[in-house]
Amino acid sequence: MSTTHTGKIDIIKAAASKINEVDFENLSFGSVFTDHLLECDFINGEWQKPVIKPYAPFLLDPSARVFHYGQAIFEGMKAYKDESDDIWLFRPDENFKRFNNSAVRMAMPEVPEDVFMNGLNELLRLDEAWIKKGKGNTLYIRPFLIATGQGVIANPSDDYKFMVILSPAKSYYSGEVKVLIAEHFSRAANGGIGAAKAAGNYAAQFYPTSLANAAGFQQVIWTDDATHTKLEEAGTMNVFFRINDTLYTAPTSERILDGITRKSLIDMAKKEGIAVEVRPVLVSELVEASKNGTLKEIFGAGTAAVVNPIIGFSYKEVYYELPKIENSYASQLKDKLTNIQHKLAEDTFGWTVKV
């Protein structure tokens, strides 16, 4: 291992790369990691010097707060390589802002911009061989922050660890997705943490999702917990509905994540002349639109999957199948967005940022 000291960051290089062991054509999402990671500790009220070092397990005390009280947040981002071997990020400022919004909600320290952004850029440059060219090839970026302070008392931790790990990816979901509309379970409370990318929000969905899986559905569309009448998110994604030629999606709120793919799709759709209405969408509207033939599409939107078309939904034990549509909004918007991300189309929005 060679070590580089710069003013801002220490870099400890791996002795050898694992890259030749990886089959880039057969990647299982989120399971393979690059040679290095970024780490920065928060101790005694201060951020320490960040370090890039070989990806490896690390030691934690059994009483670390993250194990007992779930103080943990993350982001999901992607890097892309264009035909000139330049590396690009998509709206990274939005991820950085949301990361620190999540930190505040979970009583964790905000990560300084230079630690997050410069650290990430250095890491991407060092592991750039892991970013493959060509549409569909991406490097999934996972920044996360965990409470490392010791002690089993339900108070915010004094110490934290910020890390960024990188995972080469193809696509997140595959196959046809049928969803179950939640009639009992829910993912977020009013005045809760649904809008934060808090670790605990995700584990809470696993059991209801496993019940849906057992019934033959890949995901759950979450509804508001008080009345289960309003459609909120699909699995870990925001959700869009096309009724006639208008796209509908719920407004962001304390219960609904302010998705970056969501807002990018809204802006793109408007620019394409597609009518978009951001307002609460009722389950009853969806059922009615399906019955009268005006429901054309449902799709999820998120960083991992980008756009994930849904072929049907179940509500109160009735299954509603969606029509098969040529040139769907889902496919049009996904194509346009991934072209911008991969620098195959002009980025008139100014969303892509060169590393």
Added chain:
Amino acid sequence: MSTTHTGKIDIIKAAASKINEVDFENLSFGSVFTDHLLECDFINGEWQKPVIKPYAPFLLDPSARVFHYGQAIFEGMKAYKDESDDIWLFRPDENFKRFNNSAVRMAMPEVPEDVFMNGLNELLRLDEAWIKKGKGNTLYIRPFLIATGQGVIANPSDDYKFMVILSPAKSYYSGEVKVLIAEHFSRAANGGIGAAKAAGNYAAQFYPTSLANAAGFQQVIWTDDATHTKLEEAGTMNVFFRINDTLYTAPTSERILDGITRKSLIDMAKKEGIAVEVRPVLVSELVEASKNGTLKEIFGAGTAAVVNPIIGFSYKEVYYELPKIENSYASQLKDKLTNIQHKLAEDTFGWTVKV
């Protein structure tokens, strides 16, 4: 270190005890741990052989699911030593049952009874010198289960680690406790995980509690997230209200933890001839009772604090002070319960179990 192999459990003893470094008269809750811990891994669908070994940090992969998706649950229990040096647990079967109920809700494997109970008993016997005699001295027990499987994909982990760590304790809360009744924030959703001892439930409370702290209140009394009209829990405890000579507490539900101290207090109060009503209690009732002088007491109930009297509450920026009462229900019930736990009074309920 000496290693013992038995059929059921491996025991690796610490080379030396840390016990002489500990000031048992000045313990900060949950900050000091005994010489050993219990560990049992779940790998490839099977629980491995449990091991008792020296308390020490352990290695985890940066992509471990517990960091990213919050699959983590815990319990809080206590051990007591009587005047004959016998060690006692209080209703451990209830903790074991609730632990596995939490596991199911968080899509985690249930821990086998022999791993949990026999493992705990062996651990307590080995570290018995850490349990001090005398009322007020306890050994706080923290069983927990975390997702150790690797991969940043929002699915349940394949691998888990169960651990039990022990911390000698005096009392949890000190000083007078004023509470703020939640008007905006909340701790649990209908159809959510409020009834599980899931790690993520606790971090979610830190920020609202820090706002309450800054306003001069030690805890928040949580209300239902939909209407904020029903009183649910106080901080990390169940909550009781005494109006005239009747005790009121909310029924357990998906939003409210089925507290073992809570249900023990209900049984004890009934036996003492105190009227107890388990029903939703409205904020408006509390305010009204305070105004007309019938509100006598509010107290929290939980394993760590046992009974925690509250001296006043704030709602809509009005502070309501409680009367100072001699021989309060809180002090009577706390005294009786801790006497049972410490084997200073007859346990007519059959709650105490010898290790």
